Amino acid sequence: MAELVVRPALVADVKPIMTLVNELAVQQVMLPRSPASVIENIRDFVIAELDGQFAGCGALAVTWTDIAEVRSLAVRPALQKGGVGRALVDALVADAKRLGIPRLFAFTYVPDFFAKMGFTVCQHEDLPHKVFNDCTHCPKFLACDEIAMTRVLDAKASPTRLFGKPQRAIPLPQRTPSFSGPEPAKSKAKASESQRPQTLRQEPQQP
Numbered sequence: 001m002a003e004l005v006v007r008p009a010l011v012a013d014v015k016p017i018m019t020l021v022n023e024l025a026v027q028q029v030m031l032p033r034s035p036a037s038v039i040e041n042i043r044d045f046v047i048a049e050l051d052g053q054f055a056g057c058g059a060l061a062v063t064w065t066d067i068a069e070v071r072s073l074a075v076r077p078a079l080q081k082g083g084v085g086r087a088l089v090d091a092l093v094a095d096a097k098r099l100g101i102p103r104l105f106a107f108t109y110v111p112d113f114f115a116k117m118g119f120t121v122c123q124h125e126d127l128p129h130k131v132f133n134d135c136t137h138c139p140k141f142l143a144c145d146e147i148a149m150t151r152v153l154d155a156k157a158s159p160t161r162l163f164g165k166p167q168r169a170i171p172l173p174q175r176t177p178s179f180s181g182p183e184p185a186k187s188k189a190k191a192s193e194s195q196r197p198q199t200l201r202q203e204p205q206q207p
């Protein structure tokens with residue numbers, strides 16, 4: 001029986017990674033990677049070898065303290081459905097747990113495979129803004145047809161850490177109280193003022 005090993009990638013693996021990922025990208029089953037993006041992020045990658053031969057790759061891209069992406073997951077076509085993909089995902093999950101990351105996500109065309117890996121489908125909108133930074137470089141930015149999926153690794157992490165708006169990676173501007181609408185009327189004079197058309201007017205801040 002062939003020996004399956006999953007190990008961290010080396011720079012010598014850049015070429016087989018590029019060849020496999022871009023061969024599959026031409027078939028429109030995953031997104032392409034540039035040489036620079038693989039080389040610069042080589043520490044994200046794990047490599048699967050069957051009897052010492054390159055069999056596939058996958059990467060864990062840390063997006064923020066609470067979320068990381070499984071990306072560039074690829075198994076050589078002749079070796080698919082033999083457990084290599086699962087072994088790669090298991091290694092990426094172990095790395096995410098080592099780092100203390102409570103949640104993973106993936107954008108994919110193979111939701112049934114990711115479902116077997118414990119992921120569930122979510123709305124793109126459920127993911128924090130930061131995960132979409134790289135999307136602006138994607139040719140499909142204006143017509144994304146990939147399915148968003150997520151997997152919770154640390155069920156004990158607080159719901160806000162896993163899903164809450166406080167984890168929004170790019171904080172929204174804080175709104176001052178005067179932006180949230182008129183104050184309740186306290187006197188006749190104030191009530192009549194509140195009936196005037198509202199303009200967005202910033203009150204001086206109290207120290």
Ligand SMILES: CC(C)(COP(=O)(O)OP(=O)(O)OC[C@H]1O[C@@H](n2cnc3c(N)ncnc32)[C@H](O)[C@@H]1OP(=O)(O)O)[C@@H](O)C(=O)NCCC(=O)NCCS
Binds near residue numbers: 086
């Ligand atoms: C998706 C991919 C990585 C899966 O790798 P793999 O080595 O074939 O997967 P495994 O053999 O480990 O399969 C694990 C389980 O998922 C199932 N599975 C694998 N591919 C599947 C698919 N396309 N659809 C549904 N189930 C699938 C297997 O049957 C197996 O199920 P089991 O545990 O009940 O036996 C591989 O098919 C691939 O490289 N595809 C092309 C690139 C791609 O789509 N990458 C994903 C980018 S997000």
